[in-house]
């Protein structure tokens with residue numbers, strides 16, 4: 001499914017400010033994501049990318065402004081309520097339970113909504129996980145852990161996926177596999193907001209790129225602009 005440039009936004013973030021205790025991390029974020037779109041958040045370390053995902057998910061609780069999802073305000077809602085609306089979060093550290101095996105990790109999160117991928121179908125979609133069904137989390141490679149972390153949230157029935165640096169620490173060949181998986185999810189109609197430092201990876205998968213500096217959006221580039229004007233982005237990232 002391709003995103004419709006004229007469709008009403010699925011997620012609208014307005015003047016989002018967020019704090020860790022007294023320390024302000026987001027200073028007025030404004031952006032939106034349309035249904036079926038794959039959007040990246042890019043920016044230097046500490047710019048506020050992960051905090052944006054955690055604020056949408058309600059993990060960072062101290063936040064003001066507006067986060068509107070399907071015309072419903074998420075500010076003030078708890079994480080479990082946000083998850084029930086169909087938003088899922090895959091953290092940077094992947095959060096695989098090391099003492100549980102693949103099958104147990106997969107079935108641990110509850111099914112929250114209709115439309116979740118059934119277990120049998122998940123194992124078909126992720127054959128490498130099927131092979132390693134009995135292996136403990138600690139024995140998985142970084143790529144397998146990432147696959148498992150994504151597979152796990154597909155089971156819940158969520159349609160809006162927040163993915164924090166899925167390519168981090170993975171070998172190029174595995175990054176390619178994760179890229180193919182993300183493109184497959186987009187083709188299946190999932191809407192995806194992706195934090196990504198790896199521009200080559202971001203370039204291959206995303207429709208649009210939002211640049212963050214000091215907790216605010218400073219630029220937005222289309223997929224084409226990222227390719228034709230890489231200098232602009234590298235300037236922001238200082239690379």
Ligand SMILES: Nc1ncnc2c1ncn2[C@@H]1O[C@H](COP(=O)(O)OP(=O)(O)OP(=O)(O)O)[C@@H](O)[C@H]1O
Nearest residue numbers: 020023024025043044045046047048049050051052
């Ligand atoms: N748990 C926390 N407690 C206090 N401050 C935090 C916490 N997590 C992040 N911060 C601060 O919030 C700001 C934004 O951090 P955030 O992790 O969102 O950045 P980022 O753009 O995702 O960068 P990175 O890729 O390095 O994680 C930074 O100044 C960071 O030091």
